Amino acid sequence: MLVANIELLVITMYNRHKLGKFGEDYACEYLKKNNYEIVERNFYCRQGEIDIVAKDCSKKEIVFVEVKTRTSTSYGFPSDAVDLNKKTHLKSCIEFYIYKNKLQNFFVRVDVIEVFVEKDVKINHFKQIF
Numbered sequence: 001m002l003v004a005n006i007e008l009l010v011i012t013m014y015n016r017h018k019l020g021k022f023g024e025d026y027a028c029e030y031l032k033k034n035n036y037e038i039v040e041r042n043f044y045c046r047q048g049e050i051d052i053v054a055k056d057c058s059k060k061e062i063v064f065v066e067v068k069t070r071t072s073t074s075y076g077f078p079s080d081a082v083d084l085n086k087k088t089h090l091k092s093c094i095e096f097y098i099y100k101n102k103l104q105n106f107f108v109r110v111d112v113i114e115v116f117v118e119k120d121v122k123i124n125h126f127k128q129i130f
Helices: 002-033 084-100
Strands: 036-045 048-056 061-070 108-117 121-126
Touching (some): 002 061, 036 084, 061 084
Parallel strands (some): 061 108
Antiparallel strands (some): 036 048, 048 061, 108 121
């Protein structure tokens, strides 16, 4: 019984990972179509992870994007997952990224992109969440 539960957990985690990667890929395509240049994806550091770092070419801003992908709203909207704890980790990670890449003199903002995967794919882009 335990082995079956572990196999189910591994399958579920694998599917979530695939869904998350699909959402990030879709968000990158959306951003490119809307005059953004993708600078980096999946930046990891001790403080956490940044899904997408992009440049908003129309405003000349560096944009840090958190992508949340869901197949339903059964547990709330994807952007609801960007709670105070997540924002704290994001902020620390972004501060490190800015320091590491010497971006102190650039305008920056933090966005959230929700990707809904149901019969079709829908996207919501929330700019400057904090």
